Amino acid sequence: MRIAILGGTGDIGQGIALRLAADTAHTVTIGSREAEKAETKAEEYTTELESRDIDAAVTGGENAAVAATAQIVVLAVPPYHVGDAVEAVAESLDPGDMLVSPATGMKRDDDGFHYHKPGAGSVTRIVADAAPEGVAVVGAFHNLAAARLANLDADLGVDTLVIGDDDDAKRTVADVAEGIEGLRALDAGGLANAPEIEGLTPLLINVAQNNDGLHDLGVRFQ
């Protein structure tokens, strides 16, 4: 499939792009608001893949342009930008395309990180509310440490939770996620179950910060 990663120049976008390009046969392209920035980063990713003798290329372009060519569009952008990002690419999406939301809202205080629940109920819900008709929204890739994902030397051995109200889209995205070596995709139900998944990310950071030897944590359900 053709997968576009909006915000693919950022940390989590980089990790998803590199892993999908390295481990799967999908065509991966990254988007940015500035085409040139995406193109430069895509060249860096391709160079890294080449240095590992991986025969895969990542391309880049402006968000709407890369979304137009993709069946799956991953919104690897900050939570306060997801609504705008969907609107910016809405005209480029076709019915049957899928939007994937990995973002979560966090705030920090003296004790650590906390889930910053949006008024809409969840970041994933903001995406669903902004999505054009006929475009399914799936939540996935929420609880992955960006640095670990982007480091192709690092083993994953963790789970990603997949949620959505369209079972076919959810299964498709779960299959894509499981193409990444060491990543198990688990079904966590409908979009309404997003807050607890998004709230797991600040918890992972708090656990990493309070225990020596733990960092870039993921989670395994067992």
Next chain:
Amino acid sequence: MRIAILGGTGDIGQGIALRLAADTAHTVTIGSREAEKAETKAEEYTTELESRDIDAAVTGGENAAVAATAQIVVLAVPPYHVGDAVEAVAESLDPGDMLVSPATGMKRDDDGFHYHKPGAGSVTRIVADAAPEGVAVVGAFHNLAAARLANLDADLGVDTLVIGDDDDAKRTVADVAEGIEGLRALDAGGLANAPEIEGLTPLLINVAQNNDGLHDLGVRFQ
């Protein structure tokens, strides 16, 4: 140490009582609002331990009576009872005693289970607000499946997150928790980090309900 488990006749209380009695040298007693109910259940637990050739006895009694003899009091009661439970035993606690809160609030809808965040901020916070002066509050044992915990044939291999604003109390409770075979205690920071931990419990149920072969799930941070 002497550990009293209020609500020790319930599912999660049974699991904590059996595991602590089976795996550690701590003195375990369970409490109920009715002394006789606690005594009957304690005899059942002791019989089960004997049937496994484990030389440990669980005793039972009325909540305030068992709290009076304990250094650690675990509040294995429903979230809407924790405030009352603390008040009922407050006079029985001495400075230096510890209250441990494993409860979480949940509500259910068509999509699954959701975290029902109390107005106070968390169930753990309700306990902290009700605790007598000099009694430290620690959150622990939140994300453990009761049936798995109570089944001594079941391997755990999962983590429990420990939170608290009193580092000594937190360390003491973490040590007690790690006495349970297969349970790793991780420090998740201060009491203010409770909501994300309490919110993990409904997520575990949602994941178990949506994936064949997964049930009584726990979580491992890795």
